[in-house]
Amino acid sequence: MKKTVTLTFSDGSPPIELPVEEGTYGKPVIDIRPLGAHGYFTHDPGFTATSSCNSAITYIDGDEGLLYYRGYPIEELAYQSDYMEVCYLLLHGELPTATQKQAFVESISHHTLLHDQMENVFRGFRRSAHPMAVMIGVTGAMSAFYHAGLDNFNPQHRESVAHRLIAKIPTVAAWAYKFNEGQPFVYPQNRLSYAENFMHMMFATPCEDYEPNPALARALDRIFILHADHEQNASTSTVRLAGSSGANPYACIASGMASLWGPLHGGANEAVLRMLEEMDDVSKIGEFIRRAKDKSDPFRLMGFGHRIYKNVDPRAAIIRRTCYEVLDALDLRDDPQFRIALELERIALEDEYFIERKLYPNVDFYSGIIFRAMGIPTSMFTALFALARTAGWVAQWHEMLSDPAHRIGRPRQLYTGAARRSFVPLEQRGA
Numbered sequence: 001m002k003k004t005v006t007l008t009f010s011d012g013s014p015p016i017e018l019p020v021e022e023g024t025y026g027k028p029v030i031d032i033r034p035l036g037a038h039g040y041f042t043h044d045p046g047f048t049a050t051s052s053c054n055s056a057i058t059y060i061d062g063d064e065g066l067l068y069y070r071g072y073p074i075e076e077l078a079y080q081s082d083y084m085e086v087c088y089l090l091l092h093g094e095l096p097t098a099t100q101k102q103a104f105v106e107s108i109s110h111h112t113l114l115h116d117q118m119e120n121v122f123r124g125f126r127r128s129a130h131p132m133a134v135m136i137g138v139t140g141a142m143s144a145f146y147h148a149g150l151d152n153f154n155p156q157h158r159e160s161v162a163h164r165l166i167a168k169i170p171t172v173a174a175w176a177y178k179f180n181e182g183q184p185f186v187y188p189q190n191r192l193s194y195a196e197n198f199m200h201m202m203f204a205t206p207c208e209d210y211e212p213n214p215a216l217a218r219a220l221d222r223i224f225i226l227h228a229d230h231e232q233n234a235s236t237s238t239v240r241l242a243g244s245s246g247a248n249p250y251a252c253i254a255s256g257m258a259s260l261w262g263p264l265h266g267g268a269n270e271a272v273l274r275m276l277e278e279m280d281d282v283s284k285i286g287e288f289i290r291r292a293k294d295k296s297d298p299f300r301l302m303g304f305g306h307r308i309y310k311n312v313d314p315r316a317a318i319i320r321r322t323c324y325e326v327l328d329a330l331d332l333r334d335d336p337q338f339r340i341a342l343e344l345e346r347i348a349l350e351d352e353y354f355i356e357r358k359l360y361p362n363v364d365f366y367s368g369i370i371f372r373a374m375g376i377p378t379s380m381f382t383a384l385f386a387l388a389r390t391a392g393w394v395a396q397w398h399e400m401l402s403d404p405a406h407r408i409g410r411p412r413q414l415y416t417g418a419a420r421r422s423f424v425p426l427e428q429r430g431a
């Protein structure tokens with residue numbers, strides 16, 4: 001017997017019966033689509049209580065602090081898998097066999113180059129342009145290079161788009177950094193692993209050999225895994241809505257990057273470092289905690305809180321451990337900002353305001369400290385988040401278009417504007 005819920009109205013209007021759908025895990029959903037025919041919309045600004053789609057990719061339990069990619073707990077993937085396997089898993093739903101993994105890695109390695117003409121897109125920016133502005137512009141420009149003949153409804157075409165984006169975005173991100181630095185672009189090296197290749201494009205110069213530190217490459221690969229997907233967050237929902245109209249996927253991924261750039265979303269890791277730089281001493285932590293609690297002050301503690309996780313963000317625990325590993329590898333255990341971050345976390349977690357509101361460190365709280373220790377500038381932090389999240393965005397886009405029942409997204413509204421009125425000619429409107 002299908003479970004249903006019945007809406008009754010206090011004004012005696014006839015009740016409305018709505019189906020309830022159950023997933024593998026998580027809250028059941030009330031299918032409200034029939035409401036339209038009964039003359040109602042639901043109202044949920046910010047979509048805090050709205051399921052926007054069926055998805056089999058990622059499961060989050062905010063109360064239990066759980067995160068699964070295709071059913072695999074993030075802790076197991078972070079410590080036992082690698083980013084290439086996770087990209088395959090997000091796209092195809094299963095971990096690859098050795099043969100499948102080799103073919104996938106081979107394909108990604110052979111799509112890392114950008115069209116030579118793309119260099120001119122970089123050069124259209126000011127040297128001081130924020131790397132995210134450059135990434136958005138260059139990724140959007142890819143829609144000019146890969147558009148003709150692209151059929152979004154052809155699964156092979158979608159897989160080719162996914163491989164191109166997963167392969168090329170690290171090159172775009174690294175070249176955005178080189179462009180800022182005024183250094184020559186460094187080309188991808190197919191002999192290197194995904195994370196090593198990114199580090200090589202970031203830090204190598206024509207003047208001397210550069211070999212990526214294996215411990216740092218492993219840490220970076222793990223950070224990419226942690227950031228790969230996260231259900232229907234703001235940037236993923238942006239990609240889905242843009243892609244629902246059949247738009248060019250490169251342009252859709254650029255729209256996801258634009259959303260991620262916001263300081264309340266992926267821009268938070270950069271904001272965390274700027275906040276820690278402003279603190280510059282543990283004695284100033286109290287003042288920042290006070291400001292974070294002051295409703296008249298727009299300041300929020302960057303890297304704390306989450307729309308879903310009202311328990312520990314499972315990624316934060318993994319990234320804190322990775323932070324220790326990286327600082328040990330670089331002999332920076334006494335890094336002042338790391339010490340401030342640990343003390344800030346300790347104080348906040350003991351403070352009633354944060355406990356009451358279940359505000360815990362999120363994935364962005366420690367990632368910035370690791371990136372800075374690796375020599376990655378603060379302005380590049382969100383670019384690395386975008387690099388890693390590209391796998392999730394393109395997997396969600398692919399899943400949406402694989403559903404024959406998918407339709408263009410078209411939310412409605414509660415209209416609160418003026419009632420109908422007649423036009424007033426200019427001469428009758430007063431001075």
Ligand code: SDX
Binds near residue numbers: 229233266
């Ligand atoms: C990411 O959605 C995703 O999955 C995102 C992400 C992903 O992987 O895609 O996980 C990545 O974006 C992580 C979040 C990074 N953002 C930050 O660290 C920025 C700082 N955090 C916040 O601005 C805030 O916590 C949000 C935006 C993340 C969540 O906001 P919500 O769920 O809308 O929470 P809220 O604004 O309703 O806050 C509830 C209460 C409020 O106080 P009261 O009005 O109840 O008194 O908590 C307070 C808020 O003022 N609050 C904070 C706070 N976050 C919430 N107070 C101080 N500092 C904070 N960081």
